[in-house]
Amino acid sequence: MLIISSYSLIPVLLVTVVLLLRLKGWYSNTPKPRQLSESIPFVSNTIQYLTDAGTFIDRVTKELASSGSTLVKFYVGLRPAYIVTGAENVQTALGSPHLLDGNFLQLMLMDKHWGMTRAEIDKFASDKSGRGKVPAPEATGVPDGERYWLGHDRLYAEYLSSRKYSDALADSFYRLFVGSLDRQYPLNEWTTVELSALLKSTMAGSAVTSLFGSRIIDLNPGFVERYWEFDDIAGTIGWGLPKFLQRRSIAVKDRLHEMTRRHIDSAWECFDWTANPEDLAWEPHFGSRLSRETARWLRDRGFSNHAAAGPTLATLFGLNGNTVPITTWAMIELIKDPELFRAVREEIDTVYTLDPETDSRRINARKLVNLPLMQSLYVELMRTHVSFNVTREATQSLVIAGCPIEKGALVQVCSRIEHYAEDIWGVEGHPASEFWAYRHVKYVDEPQQGEHKVSAGEAEEKTPQKRQFAMKGRPSAFLPFGGGYVMCPGRQFAKQEILLAIAILVMKFDIEFLEWTDSNGLRSEKPPRDDQRYAGFVAMSPDRGIRVRWKRNH
Numbered sequence: 001m002l003i004i005s006s007y008s009l010i011p012v013l014l015v016t017v018v019l020l021l022r023l024k025g026w027y028s029n030t031p032k033p034r035q036l037s038e039s040i041p042f043v044s045n046t047i048q049y050l051t052d053a054g055t056f057i058d059r060v061t062k063e064l065a066s067s068g069s070t071l072v073k074f075y076v077g078l079r080p081a082y083i084v085t086g087a088e089n090v091q092t093a094l095g096s097p098h099l100l101d102g103n104f105l106q107l108m109l110m111d112k113h114w115g116m117t118r119a120e121i122d123k124f125a126s127d128k129s130g131r132g133k134v135p136a137p138e139a140t141g142v143p144d145g146e147r148y149w150l151g152h153d154r155l156y157a158e159y160l161s162s163r164k165y166s167d168a169l170a171d172s173f174y175r176l177f178v179g180s181l182d183r184q185y186p187l188n189e190w191t192t193v194e195l196s197a198l199l200k201s202t203m204a205g206s207a208v209t210s211l212f213g214s215r216i217i218d219l220n221p222g223f224v225e226r227y228w229e230f231d232d233i234a235g236t237i238g239w240g241l242p243k244f245l246q247r248r249s250i251a252v253k254d255r256l257h258e259m260t261r262r263h264i265d266s267a268w269e270c271f272d273w274t275a276n277p278e279d280l281a282w283e284p285h286f287g288s289r290l291s292r293e294t295a296r297w298l299r300d301r302g303f304s305n306h307a308a309a310g311p312t313l314a315t316l317f318g319l320n321g322n323t324v325p326i327t328t329w330a331m332i333e334l335i336k337d338p339e340l341f342r343a344v345r346e347e348i349d350t351v352y353t354l355d356p357e358t359d360s361r362r363i364n365a366r367k368l369v370n371l372p373l374m375q376s377l378y379v380e381l382m383r384t385h386v387s388f389n390v391t392r393e394a395t396q397s398l399v400i401a402g403c404p405i406e407k408g409a410l411v412q413v414c415s416r417i418e419h420y421a422e423d424i425w426g427v428e429g430h431p432a433s434e435f436w437a438y439r440h441v442k443y444v445d446e447p448q449q450g451e452h453k454v455s456a457g458e459a460e461e462k463t464p465q466k467r468q469f470a471m472k473g474r475p476s477a478f479l480p481f482g483g484g485y486v487m488c489p490g491r492q493f494a495k496q497e498i499l500l501a502i503a504i505l506v507m508k509f510d511i512e513f514l515e516w517t518d519s520n521g522l523r524s525e526k527p528p529r530d531d532q533r534y535a536g537f538v539a540m541s542p543d544r545g546i547r548v549r550w551k552r553n554h
Ligand SMILES: *[C@@H]1O[C@H](CO)[C@@H](O)[C@H](O)[C@H]1NC(C)=O
Pocket: 001, 002, 048, 049, 050, 051, 052, 053, 054, 056, 057, 060, 083, 235, 389, 391, 414, 535, 536, 537
């Protein structure tokens, strides 16, 4: 999320600074980074950066390719910024917390999104002990209770990423999502649905209830709709634009914040801590254990309920803002390609078991997330549709790719650039720019599981072969969750939720494509593309809908 903060545009100053920099450039003999050209220095690039990320990223990609350089410099307002690429630079950018700080973004969110007070934000800001188990050298002796970053990370590690709780969340999501679909769509009847709207309400509703309980929705009629209004503007609020330019966005954010605040207030009032077991996985007031423990942790450290309503907002955005668009894209790809739909159904069928007790079918979520084609599909969807800038701020001057980076500069790695690198992801016949569900599948001989590799077309030949998941590119070029020491803690659950949702839809429904739809629900001739308004901070939603006819078969 980007941020000019105090670096606002001051045109008069600009001219002077341009001249000074030019002079400085002429007289120094340090290697100079490639600089992105612009017609009005400090202004053109800034405006495009902030308002048209898609085009900006394209220009950076071209500049990198034509210059053969691995780093491009530009200015965001008066602030120098760099986009870096390549394994080594990415490693430096993301793996050097002492030089490149990733906390500043979270501090900005605490202010702009969470509505924390200065004093509350300062608790985090002044904690220099880092996120490691052992405090950073300059902050040894800080008591554990004042290690805010570490404590906050631990909540997520324990109650979200750990298998026990991410399984519990997935289980709850599964039940709610299936229940809601069963109620909405009668058995064996053809109905017309627009899938992206359906997922926005039903999938998001099931995830919200799993994480934050059912009271949050009872207390706040229209909660899920309000969430999507927020989702639309969440990315723009961080940008440090003056308040008067963002009045509507701020009002949308405040309205949702009021709702999450009402939820926190009520949960504290109604939930009986002593009457319930410590490790209860879900109850209606707080919802998941993650939500309950986060509320308690914040309260114990003197944060207000108003501040505690913030992380709810953040978690909702981090989760739904990615899972719903990605699942929608998955369905679009599957419906466009009946052959792929059939292959996916066949694969899921191997983990779809009949529960003799209830006589109902159930997906084994653990096995599901390890299926080769499902994993490949998942990686491919994230690769092609998540656009996320991993952003760091230089806390001191340093050198990347031989170029000096000044203190205070922004250093970014753009998933959009890494994810589309031809040399990393391209396969003959399937360029990196294309979605190809089998990109991360390799075929191995069934009996002895050798390394022998054959192409997809040969799969039916003599020796029985089986699919195995193998990510095509190197892991450091796959950054849908950020990278280095500040990574999205919801990634396991997000993967489970997305694959479960896909599996449920694919197994329960027979689906026929009708038409693409525009924002008014009217027929559109063009197929969907990534909505660039989301570029840079989250998964990009399809810019139009998909209307299908479907029939629930069980
Ligand atoms: C992400 O980076 C692109 C340029 O690479 C920029 O245009 C966009 O504003 C950035 N977005 C965020 C949210 O940082």
